[in-house]
Structures are given as structure tokens and as C-alpha cells.
Amino acid sequence: xxxxxxxxxxxxxxxxxxxxxxxxxxxxxxxxxxxxxxxxxxxxxxxxxxxxxxxxxxxxxxxxxxxxxxxxxxxxxxxxxxxxxxxxxxxxxxxxxxxxxxxxxxxxxxxxxxxxxxxxxxxxxxxxxxxxxxxx
Numbered sequence: 001x002x003x004x005x006x007x008x009x010x011x012x013x014x015x016x017x018x019x020x021x022x023x024x025x026x027x028x029x030x031x032x033x034x035x036x037x038x039x040x041x042x043x044x045x046x047x048x049x050x051x052x053x054x055x056x057x058x059x060x061x062x063x064x065x066x067x068x069x070x071x072x073x074x075x076x077x078x079x080x081x082x083x084x085x086x087x088x089x090x091x092x093x094x095x096x097x098x099x100x101x102x103x104x105x106x107x108x109x110x111x112x113x114x115x116x117x118x119x120x121x122x123x124x125x126x127x128x129x130x131x132x133x134x135x136x
Contacts, residue, residue: 005033005095005102015040028110031095033103036066045088045109052086061085073104087111 018029022042030041052058065084069092072080079093090108094101 003097003100003102005031005097006037006039008097008102011039015042018042028108030106031103032106034101039103047086048088048109058086065090069104069106073101 014031018040019042021027026043028043028045030044031039033039048062052062061084065082068082069080069090072082073092073094076092076094079091081089081091083089088109088111090106092104092106092108095103095105
């Protein structure tokens with residue numbers, strides 16, 4: 001029988017657990033099924049959800065990142081990490097039940113202190129996207 005992740009776990013209970021952990025230590029995370037449906041999420045960064053994901057040109061880079069992560073999950077040991085073109089780090093670990101991958105646990109949307117960011121490049125790209133967004 002084919003099961004979906006949401007058929008096997010109590011999503012509201014798991015969301016509640018993530019919310020409570022977030023109070024102790026805020027850490028962006030999500031559980032996303034194989035169809036891309038977000039089952040739980042907490043502490044997502046505004047820069048991703050309100051800027052990158054809402055601007056069609058920016059979102060293209062986000063989708064590339066999503067595809068990269070999904071294409072490399074088969075070799076996750078134990079996770080796939082990726083720095084998106086916007087400088088953010090994302091990680092994913094497959095959720096496997098009875099030998100079948102039913103979804104992924106994502107963490108990320110953060111900058112690592114060890115990564116040297118090119119602020120001028122970020123400002124230039126952001127300015128370009130803001131002008132496009134507001135049709136300036």
C-alpha cells in the first residue's frame with residue numbers, strides 16, 4: 001500500500017513540537033512531502049518568504065536550489081547542504097519509512113558566519129529585484 005507522510009504522522013502534533021522547540025532555540029525548519037507540500041514549518045526567514053519567493057526572477061534561483069537538493073538526496077549522508085545564489089544555506093535530510101522516502105526534513109535559510117558575503121553584490125542584486133518588483 002502506498003502511504004503519504006501525512007497519513008502516518010500526526011502533523012498538528014509535529015507542528016506543535018517544532019513550535020515549542022522554536023521558543024527554546026529559533027531555527028528555520030520544515031517537513032515537506034515528495035509533492036512539495038509543506039506539512040510543517042517554523043521560523044522561516046522573511047528574506048526568503050517575502051522577497052526571494054515573491055519575486056519571479058529571484059524565485060527561479062530558489063527553484064534551482066530546491067531541485068539541486070532533491071536531486072542529491074539519494075546520496076545524502078546524512079544530509080544535503082547547499083548555498084543558494086542569494087547566499088543562504090539550506091539542508092535537507094530524507095524521511096524514509098519502510099524503505100521508502102516519503103518526504104524531507106529541511107533546515108536552513110540562514111547565513112553561516114564562516115561564509116564571507118559580498119555585500120555589494122547582494123545590494124546590487126537586491127536593488128535590481130526591488131526595482132523590478134515595484135516597477136521602478
